[in-house]
Amino acid sequence: MDLLDVSFDVGNRKIMALLVQKYGGTSVGTAERIEAVADRVYKHKQQGDDIVVVVSAMSGETNRLIELAKSINASPSAREMDVLLSTGEQVTIALLSMALMKRGLDARSYTGSQIRITTDNAHGKARIQKIDTEAMQADLDAGRVVVAAGFQGADEFGNITTLGRGGSDTTGVALAAALKADECQIYTDVDGVYTTDPRVVDSARRLDKITFEEMLEMASLGSKVLQIRAVEFAGKYQVPLRVLSSFVEGEGTLITTEGSKGMEQPAVSGIAFNRDEAKLTLKGVPDIPGIASRILGPISDANIEVDMIVQNVSVDGTTDFTFTVHRNEYDQALATLNSIAKELGAVAVLSDAKIAKVSIVGVGMRSHAGVASSMFRALAAESINIQLISTSEIKVSVIIDEKYMELAVRALHSAFKLSDTAPGVREA
């Protein structure tokens, strides 16, 4: 049986599956690649599955349109940007439908407006409110392949909206939820979710399964395979989500509510990392109620997003307050902090942009004691100093000197036995 065939055997009768397959911009970047997508859809259709395909704009097209807009108006209206950008997917749905028809399949394209993906009116970052499945369901019942434009919808007045960049994943999951699909398959240029970045650890292993919570932690920490919103959405509506490669056959990674199978649930599923952050500390501020908001208020007013926040117990009535921001916003955050340090009575402002965040992620941590201390021990064995620690139920993150990042990731990957143990695979 094809590993990708998710149809079910019930007694002697094979029940076919309803699959929503989403293909990103790289997967539909040229006429040839669109043909390859059509071949894949054809194969699934021949296996008896019902298919809804969600596509992005051809790679490069969105940037071309943005350039065109910027050449005319440096700050174009959000409404008109959506009118402009939504043409990108509209081109792809038409072309893919043509490619499917060439293969003898009946296919029909839908823009976001035509499906009636109703969103709020937040142009450029709209949220889906309602999906009308009637027309699509009728097409599926008639044996047609439905080809839907990702990333777009329309508000209640028919104004075209977009869900923001990468929003095609969200469209895929939302359609899968609305149609009660058996699986939402996200085809991308990687063949699944890995225990860590294979460019850092040679023996990084593709995970067969991962939970929604783990995926959220992995994604937000830098394993940029899927859009966070799509994963949240899939988790909320319990849509089984699979990440696969458009270019290489394989079963990818299934993101689901259940954890990995097997006798023993591993404590840690993956190692995430990120060197895009910078660390700022207000040293020796008075430990009084409201001090946190007096520090972070001006940062938030400057539209700077804060990631980790750490405040330790106070000594002699003063405390050190540390947080991290994206490195792009480091200069602005530092200037803001310097301007408020005196009035807050801080002793000093410390800052460091040469840091990295390394995290271990796994739902197994919940039932395994000592995971954090194993992590710290592994780092200590490599003489890596930990500058900050932050924990949640399913992850432990540390901030370390940037130059030790790869070393830390490899050490942790090995310590938690994440490597592929198949013979011939080299351990880093």
Add this chain to the structure above:
Amino acid sequence: MDLLDVSFDVGNRKIMALLVQKYGGTSVGTAERIEAVADRVYKHKQQGDDIVVVVSAMSGETNRLIELAKSINASPSAREMDVLLSTGEQVTIALLSMALMKRGLDARSYTGSQIRITTDNAHGKARIQKIDTEAMQADLDAGRVVVAAGFQGADEFGNITTLGRGGSDTTGVALAAALKADECQIYTDVDGVYTTDPRVVDSARRLDKITFEEMLEMASLGSKVLQIRAVEFAGKYQVPLRVLSSFVEGEGTLITTEGSKGMEQPAVSGIAFNRDEAKLTLKGVPDIPGIASRILGPISDANIEVDMIVQNVSVDGTTDFTFTVHRNEYDQALATLNSIAKELGAVAVLSDAKIAKVSIVGVGMRSHAGVASSMFRALAAESINIQLISTSEIKVSVIIDEKYMELAVRALHSAFKLSDTAPGVREA
């Protein structure tokens, strides 16, 4: 007063006009040209006019999309072609709206679906059935410029349709009719309708006014300034139509129900010509009922369109049957004719692709006797032999040897005194 300002003076109060302005692909072909269109709209808006702008796809874009489709499917579905091609104008409406907003105008773009231009479902050549003006009117009342996508609509089920190439003119006229606009202005790369092609006759003169009927005859005979359907539509709904240049200031040509002003209506308004045709004759067929349909039936079955049809009185029970077709379809028409000649009892099949059609057009002909004979006299004076003659109420067409075409056009232009008589203009 600006010659283009069609606002009216009623007593002391100036009543502003509602103008529908249509800009073709060349006029919006680059970001710079879109800015120029925005400048022009801004000027009219400052004069107090209400403006609805209808735009085509940027020049080259439609061909690019067609190439893309053909590279995937040699005979793409008409429905999906419409989904694909309609993105062309959608890009333009967004960009023009952005350009207008940069100038401080309030503007709002509309796709064909959003306006609710309801059409039949003849994809690629749909006909407009209904236009919903409510939203556009509300925008106009609020002082907004409405920017509408030409060429497109949607059927009653929301499927995107297109009106066929050049259909943006039709959109412009249809919107003008629905909104009861004071004028529909078609901006193009020529500055009006001429008495004949200025490339053939140096002294060809721009007409200030021309009737819808004359324009139809001029357009179908080769003065390809406006889409025939748009002119028909404008005539039917009595929408004053003006052809102007996007690039040169001027008052263009007004196409209207009234003829030219002045003491005397000239007999002939213009000279049209066409060298795209070929002539075929079945010689000596029996002059019996049904013979015409037995000849043209197979031609029509082969999807060949016939232009002129001439059959003279019979001599000895046989007649000669002649018709013209587009030169591209000459070979096929000739083959068809050869295959049926014998069974029809024809003596011979004669054919000639080296012909030209020259026509004089004018509503004035109705009230002027002897216009046809003046035409024949002028051609005879140049020793040009007339091969075929066909007449309608407002035109006389002749078929002549291709090599005399320019000579014939110049002779007729001069004979009917169409040249600009302003000093310094050279008579050909």
